Amino acid sequence: xxxxxxxxxxxxxxxxxxxxxxxxxxxxxxxxxxxxxxxxxxxxxxxxxxxxxxxxxxxxxxxxxxxxxxxxxxxxxxxxxxxxxxxxxxxxxxxxxxxxxxxxxxxxxxxxxxxxxxxxxxxxxxxxxxxxxxxxxxxxxxxxxxxxxxxxxxxxxxxxxxxxxxxxxxxxxxxxxxxxxxxxxxxxxxxxxxxxxxxxxxxxxxxxxxxxxxxxxxxxxxxxxxxxxxxxxxxxxxxxxxxxxxxxxxxxxxxxxxxxxxxxxxxxxxxxxxxxxxxxxxxxxxxxxxxxxxxxxxxxxxxxxxxxxxxxxxxxxxxxxxxxxxxxxxxxxxxxxxxxxxxxxxxxxxxxxxxxxxxxxxxxxxxxxxxxxxx
Ligand code: GMT
Numbered sequence: 001x002x003x004x005x006x007x008x009x010x011x012x013x014x015x016x017x018x019x020x021x022x023x024x025x026x027x028x029x030x031x032x033x034x035x036x037x038x039x040x041x042x043x044x045x046x047x048x049x050x051x052x053x054x055x056x057x058x059x060x061x062x063x064x065x066x067x068x069x070x071x072x073x074x075x076x077x078x079x080x081x082x083x084x085x086x087x088x089x090x091x092x093x094x095x096x097x098x099x100x101x102x103x104x105x106x107x108x109x110x111x112x113x114x115x116x117x118x119x120x121x122x123x124x125x126x127x128x129x130x131x132x133x134x135x136x137x138x139x140x141x142x143x144x145x146x147x148x149x150x151x152x153x154x155x156x157x158x159x160x161x162x163x164x165x166x167x168x169x170x171x172x173x174x175x176x177x178x179x180x181x182x183x184x185x186x187x188x189x190x191x192x193x194x195x196x197x198x199x200x201x202x203x204x205x206x207x208x209x210x211x212x213x214x215x216x217x218x219x220x221x222x223x224x225x226x227x228x229x230x231x232x233x234x235x236x237x238x239x240x241x242x243x244x245x246x247x248x249x250x251x252x253x254x255x256x257x258x259x260x261x262x263x264x265x266x267x268x269x270x271x272x273x274x275x276x277x278x279x280x281x282x283x284x285x286x287x288x289x290x291x292x293x294x295x296x297x298x299x300x301x302x303x304x305x306x307x308x309x310x311x312x313x314x315x316x317x318x319x320x321x322x323x324x325x326x327x328x329x330x331x332x333x334x335x336x337x338x339x340x341x342x343x344x345x346x347x348x349x350x351x352x353x354x355x356x357x358x359x360x361x362x363x364x365x366x367x368x369x370x371x372x373x374x375x
Contacts, residue, residue: 001367002031002083004076006100007091009040011233011259012204013284014120017150017173018091019043024360026050033083035076037068041261053079069095069102076103080113086371089116089363093123094133097140114145114370118171121150121281121303122208124158138162146370148363151303154281169366172307173284174359175291175350179264182293182347188269191255197227197333200270200294202263202285203277205235213276213322215244215254217297220326222253225333229254232266268292271339272332278319280304287354290314290346295332295339297325307354313346 003025007018019040022032026049034040035053043050057071076088076099088103090096097117104113117140128137141147141164148171149155155168192198199218203209211231218229231241231254238256245254260266263285267273273289279302280286286296286304296314298304308314315328332339 001025001086001371002033003367004033004035004079004083004085004088005091006035006072006076006088006096007040009034009036009038011041013173013282014092014118014123015040016042016284017118017120018089020174020176020356021089021360021363022050023047024356025364028360028364031083033079033085035072035079035088037072044261051083069099072096073099073102073106076100077106080107081111085113087114087116087367089118089367091118092120093117093137093141094127095136095140097144098136101140101143112374114374115143116146116148116366116370117141117144119147119149119154119158119168119281121154124154124161125279125281126208129161134162138164142166145374146366148366150282151306153303153306157281171359171362171366172354173282173287174354174356175284175288176264177291177351177355179262180267180288180291180350182343183268185265185268187265191230191266191269192228193226195226197225197271198230198269199227199272199274199329199333200230200232200267200289201274202232202267203235203275204233205237205241207237208278208280209235209237210276210278210319211237211241212244213320213325214274215241215248215250216322217274217276217325217329218254219248219250220322221329221333222250224330227253227271227333230257230266230270231255232257232260232263234259263288264292267294270294272297272329273314274325274329275299275304276317276319276325277302283308286314287350291350291354293343293347295342296346297328297332307349311345311349313342313349 019042100115275286282303300316317324
């Protein structure tokens, strides 16, 4: 198949999933055309069958806001014709599903092309839901030929908030289980002393990630157990969190590593992984930690319930239940048998349900159905 993929090329789970999906599909012999404003950050090496079409956004002094969605729609239409695309798969509804709809309309007299929209989370729960985007997001989802959501939670949220009437297929996120595997990494000795435990969190430091909760949990845990907190990523809450760390006198034990293109080495060094978000439609980094055999402490009520809930691979707490999180963290870090059992359970669960082989096949299947239906 000739497949067009659009995503945000910068750091973030949706871009990661889209890029790894493209890579895997290319490995299976499909031609993958990334239509993005920059090369996706995980695609800096040469990959056979992968092509990149840069969306150039023309700016003009008259524009207060650059109309990215229009440049994207034009580029999608051009690439669809020139590369004879069989479908366009867009990740994150806003505004990618809308641009894809426009592209489809631009070329419809020459070519019929199905649009597949994958919903990732904040496109539904935060951004698409804002009154300024609500109607266009609902419309663009309804006009997509196939819609997927990365969890049942997100599917339910989409139906509840947007009252859309199309089928939404749940296709969960996946992990490269070879890259994200349990191993003793050389990097560990750079992160902590041998007798210290490593507590880790990776994110885009947005308010939804509740970074202060992570710091509160660490503060109390580090009173009871020798440990360091390793924070990877960057985003708007990072500087606030630094101030909090300083205020609490934790600066010598909390380390900010910044954005890393490949987090697989670092995650494997962790003794426990924390993802204490307000909500996560999925929580990809927690799944990556499980794949590395690292116990996870997460929050219940959203996407993490689905892969962590009954897995015995970690512990889930209600959002903001700091004392439970502290006790959970201490029990994992002070009980090597429990930690190792959780790690094994997590790894097993990922191999069984969230491997690339399994999930890529689900997308291929969906593509074939969408193409058949549009003929
Ligand atoms: O807001 C974010 O966390 C970024 C967002 C994205 O588009 O990269 O992440 C969302 O998509 C990821 C990949 O499917 C999911 O693992 C994250 O849970 C989801 N974030 C939220 O729902 C907050």
